[in-house]
Amino acid sequence: MTTLAINNLNVTFSTEAGPLHALKNVTFDIPENRIVGIVGESGCGKSTLINAILGLLADNGTVDDGSILFEGADELTTLSASRMRDLRGPRISTVFQDPMGALNPVISVGRQMINIQYRSDLSKEEKTQRAIDMLELVRIPDARAALGRYPHQFSGGMKQRIAIAMALMMEPALLIADEPTTALDATLEVTTIELLKDLQQEIGCSVMFISHHLGVIAELCDDVVVMYAGEVVERGTTRQIFQNPRHPYTARLLECDPARQSERTRHLPTIPGEIPDLRARPPGCIFANRCHRVQPACTAPPPDAVIVDGHIARCFVANEPTEVGGIA
Amino acid sequence: MLTYFVKRLGLAAVIVSVAMFLLFCMIYLIPGDPASVALGPRATEEMRAALREKMGLNQPVILQFWNFYVGAWTGDLGEEVLSGRPVMTVVLEQLPFTLALIAGGITWSVALGIPLGCWAAVSRGSTADRIVGILSVAVIAVPSFVIAIYALLIFAVQLRWLPAIGAGEPGNLGDQLTHLILPSLAVGLGWVGYIARMVRASMLEVLEASHIRTARAFGLPDRMITYRYALSIAILPTVTLLGVGIGQMLSSAVFAEIVFARPGVGKLVYDAILTRNFPVVTGTVLVTTVLFVLLNLVADLIIGALDPRVRSSF
Numbered sequence: 124m125t126t127l128a129i130n131n132l133n134v135t136f137s138t139e140a141g142p143l144h145a146l147k148n149v150t151f152d153i154p155e156n157r158i159v160g161i162v163g164e165s166g167c168g169k170s171t172l173i174n175a176i177l178g179l180l181a182d183n184g185t186v187d188d189g190s191i192l193f194e195g196a197d198e199l200t201t202l203s204a205s206r207m208r209d210l211r212g213p214r215i216s217t218v219f220q221d222p223m224g225a226l227n228p229v230i231s232v233g234r235q236m237i238n239i240q241y242r243s244d245l246s247k248e249e250k251t252q253r254a255i256d257m258l259e260l261v262r263i264p265d266a267r268a269a270l271g272r273y274p275h276q277f278s279g280g281m282k283q284r285i286a287i288a289m290a291l292m293m294e295p296a297l298l299i300a301d302e303p304t305t306a307l308d309a310t311l312e313v314t315t316i317e318l319l320k321d322l323q324q325e326i327g328c329s330v331m332f333i334s335h336h337l338g339v340i341a342e343l344c345d346d347v348v349v350m351y352a353g354e355v356v357e358r359g360t361t362r363q364i365f366q367n368p369r370h371p372y373t374a375r376l377l378e379c380d381p382a383r384q385s386e387r388t389r390h391l392p393t394i395p396g397e398i399p400d401l402r403a404r405p406p407g408c409i410f411a412n413r414c415h416r417v418q419p420a421c422t423a424p425p426p427d428a429v430i431v432d433g434h435i436a437r438c439f440v441a442n443e444p445t446e447v448g449g450i451a
Numbered sequence: 452m453l454t455y456f457v458k459r460l461g462l463a464a465v466i467v468s469v470a471m472f473l474l475f476c477m478i479y480l481i482p483g484d485p486a487s488v489a490l491g492p493r494a495t496e497e498m499r500a501a502l503r504e505k506m507g508l509n510q511p512v513i514l515q516f517w518n519f520y521v522g523a524w525t526g527d528l529g530e531e532v533l534s535g536r537p538v539m540t541v542v543l544e545q546l547p548f549t550l551a552l553i554a555g556g557i558t559w560s561v562a563l564g565i566p567l568g569c570w571a572a573v574s575r576g577s578t579a580d581r582i583v584g585i586l587s588v589a590v591i592a593v594p595s596f597v598i599a600i601y602a603l604l605i606f607a608v609q610l611r612w613l614p615a616i617g618a619g620e621p622g623n624l625g626d627q628l629t630h631l632i633l634p635s636l637a638v639g640l641g642w643v644g645y646i647a648r649m650v651r652a653s654m655l656e657v658l659e660a661s662h663i664r665t666a667r668a669f670g671l672p673d674r675m676i677t678y679r680y681a682l683s684i685a686i687l688p689t690v691t692l693l694g695v696g697i698g699q700m701l702s703s704a705v706f707a708e709i710v711f712a713r714p715g716v717g718k719l720v721y722d723a724i725l726t727r728n729f730p731v732v733t734g735t736v737l738v739t740t741v742l743f744v745l746l747n748l749v750a751d752l753i754i755g756a757l758d759p760r761v762r763s764s765f
Binding site for chain 2: 212
C-alpha cells in the first residue's frame with residue numbers, strides 16, 4: 124500500500140506582487156515502509172510541501188489543484204480541520220529542522236510528551252512510562268529525571284533526539300523529517316541518522332526525509348525526489364538518481380556535492396544563475412535559464428519522461444544519452 | 452536563587468535611598484514654613500521658633516537629611532505636625548485601602564486585558580481585532596480621573612447599581628468589595644488597553660515560533676496551543692509591564708480616592724499637601740516608593756516562577 128500519494132499538486136500563495144506558484148504539478152509516492160528523500164536548494168518548495176501535507180499552509184496559501192491521498196483513504200487537501208488535526212500526531216508525525224526552537228521553552232519535556240498523548244485513554248502513569256521508554260530508546264540518559272527538565276537544559280543533539288522520540292512515540296504511519304540533522308555537527312548527524320533508521324525499522328513507518336545533504340540522502344533513503352523551484356524535476360530509487368541522473372539539474376546538483384570533489388580546487392562548482400521569480404514562471408522548462416543542455420524546445424512545458432518504470436525526469440532530453448565528462 | 456534575591460534587595464535599598472534624597476531635596480526647596488502653617492497666623496515668633504527647634508528645622512541641611520535618612524530606615528518617619536501622631540502609624544492605617552484599590556485595578560486590567568489581547572491575536576485582522584485595538588487606545592488615552600467621574604455618574608448616580616463614596620463599612624467584606632468595584636475600575640481600565648496591546652503583540656510573536664508549529668504538527672487542540680503553549684510565554688513581558696504600571700496605578704489611586712472620597716494613602720498625601728503637613732507627605736511618598744520597588748521585585752519573582760530559563764539564571 125502507498126502511505127502517501129501526491130498527485131499533480133499545485134499550491135499558490137497570494138502576495139502583494141501577485142500570485143506565487145510555489146508548487147507546480149508535484150507528483151510522487153511514499154510507499155509503505157520506505158524512506159523517501161526530498162532534496163533541493165533553499166526555496167525549492169520543500170517547506171511548502173510539508174505544510175500542504177500537514178494542512179498547515181499559511182492563510183494566503185491555497186491548494187489549487189491535485190490530491191494528497193493518505194493511506195489510500197484520506198484526501199488531505201479537502202479534509203476537515205478537525206479530522207486533519209486527528210491525523211497530525213498519531214498518523215503523521217513531524218520532526219522539524221530547528222532543535223533549539225522546536226520544543227516549548229516553558230513547559231517541561233515530560234509535560235510536553237504527555238500532552239501530545241491527550242487523545243489516548245492511557246492513565247497518566249502509563250503515558251509517563253511511554254515517554255520514559257521513548258526517551259530511553261533515543262538514548263537520553265536518566266530518562267525519568269529528564270522528564271522534569273526544560274528544553275534549555277539539554278544540548279542541541281539531545282533536543283533533536285527528544286523531538287524524534289516525541290514524533291515516534293505516536294507510532295505514526297508517516298514520519299516527516301524536515302532537515303532534522305542540519306543544525307547538528309557531523310558526528311551527531313551520523314548517530315542521529317543511524318538512530319532514525321533503526322527506529323524506522325522497529326516501528327515500521329514510512330519516512331519523508333528532507334535534506335540538502337546529498338551524502339545523508341544516499342546513506343539513508345530508498346527513493347529520492349529532486350525538487351527545483353517548486354517542481355519535482357526527477358524522482359527514482361536512490362541508486363537510479365545517484366548512478367544515472369537524467370535531469371540536467373540533478374546531474375549538476377550531484378557535481379556540486381563537495382564530497383564528490385576528487386581534486387583539490389580553489390572553487391567549488393556551482394550552478395550559475397538563480398531560481399526564476401515564481402510569481403512569473405516561464406511557460407517552458409523552469410530550469411532552462413540555468414541549463415547547460417538547453418534546447419529550442421525547452422520554451423514549451425517539458426514532459427515527465429519515463430526512463431525506466433519508477434524513474435521519471437521532467438525534461439525533453441532525459442532520454443538522450445548524456446555527454447560523457449563534458450559538463451564539469 | 453537566594454543570592455539573586457539578596458542582590459535584588461540590595462538594589463532595592465539603593466533605589467529607595469536615592470528616592471529619599473530626591474524627596475528630601477524637593478520638600479526642602481518648597482517655599483513656605485511648616486512651623487507657621489502648623490501654628491497659624493496668630494502665633495508669636497517665639498512659638499514658631501520653638502516649633503522649628505522641635506522639628507529640627509534649625510539644624511544644618513546635611514544633618515536634617517541624615518536624621519531623616521536614619522530615622523526612615525528604623526521606621527521613624529517623624530510626627531504629624533498637627534496631631535503629633537507618628538507618621539508611620541498614620542500611613543500604615545491608610546495603606547490597606549490603597550493596596551485593595553490597586554489589587555482591584557490589577558484584577559480588572561488582567562481579567563479583561565489578557566483575554567482581549569489573546570482574542571485579538573488569534574483573530575488577527577478581523578473586525579474583532581480592530582475593535583479591541585480601537586478600544587484599547589481609547590481607554591489608554593482617557594485619564595483615569597475622567598473615567599472615575601463618569602463611572603461614578605453612570606453606575607452610582609444614574610443607575611444606582613453601586614455605592615458612590617467611601618470604602619464600605621469596616622468589618623463588612625461584601626460591602627467593602629462593592630465599594631471597591633468602581634474605584635478599582637477607574638484605576639485599572641486604562642491598563643486593560645495597555646495589557647491587551649502588549650498581550651496581542653507578544654502573542655503574535657510567540658504564535659510564529661517554531662515550537663508552536665511543533666504543537667500544531669502534533670495536532671494539539673487550538674485552546675491548549677493558545678492558552679498553555681503560547682500564552683504562558685506571551686504573558687512574561689506583560690508581568691514586567693504590570694510591575695512598572697503599579698507606579699502609575701498609585702498615582703491614579705490619588706484621583707480615584709479623591710473622586711470617590713475613599714480613605715487611602717492618595718487621599719492622605721493630597722490632604723497633607725494642602726495643609727503643608729510635610730512629614731506626612733514625605734512619609735507617604737517614601738512608603739509608596741518602597742511599595743513600588745517591592746512589587747517590582749515580586750513581578751521579577753513571578754517571571755522566575757513562570758519561565759524556567761529565567762529561573763535557572765537566578
